[in-house]
Amino acid sequence: MDFGWSELLVIGIVALIVVGPKDLPGMFRQFGKFTAKLRRMARDFQRAMEDAADEAGVKETAANLKKMTSAKEMGLDAVKDAAKGWDPTKPSEKAKDIGPETAKLSEERAEQAKKIQEYTAKKAQERLDKEKTAAAEAATPGETPSEAPAPKSGEPT
Helix, strand or coil, X not given: CCCCHHHHHHHHHHHHHHHCCCCHHHHHHHHHHHHHHHHHHHHHHHHHHHHHHHHHCHHHHHHHHHHHCCHHHHCHHHHXXXXXXXXXXXXXXXXXXXXHHHHHHHHXXXXXXXXXXXXXXXXXXXXXXXHHXXXXXXXXXXXXXXXXXXXXXXXXX
């Protein structure tokens, strides 16, 4: 809870009226002690929970999970390095060294990859063209709902 100065002033005035000026300092002292005791209990509880978590090995488990999911630990950085120079549209050089059948398959796959890329690019361009024409049609001055002819008498509006 966070009280502003205006709320504290209202509480002080109400307390002054209800408790009276004679007992007000004692009441605020008791309230301060009670608040300090609550904070101390909350701090102790938090420390106890942290100690229990340490004993249960939660921090170690979290560190192990982070280590296990690290790309470096999993060897994914080596995969990234290997894939940097790879182009699926070109046949593999290693395939040519292995044998003629493997080289032939590699070339077929490279050709298929090129076709897929070309088809995808074509479809993407068609979609962009459709969106442009739709936007142009929407922007051209035409009959807007406010310019539509008024309904004839007897027709529902």
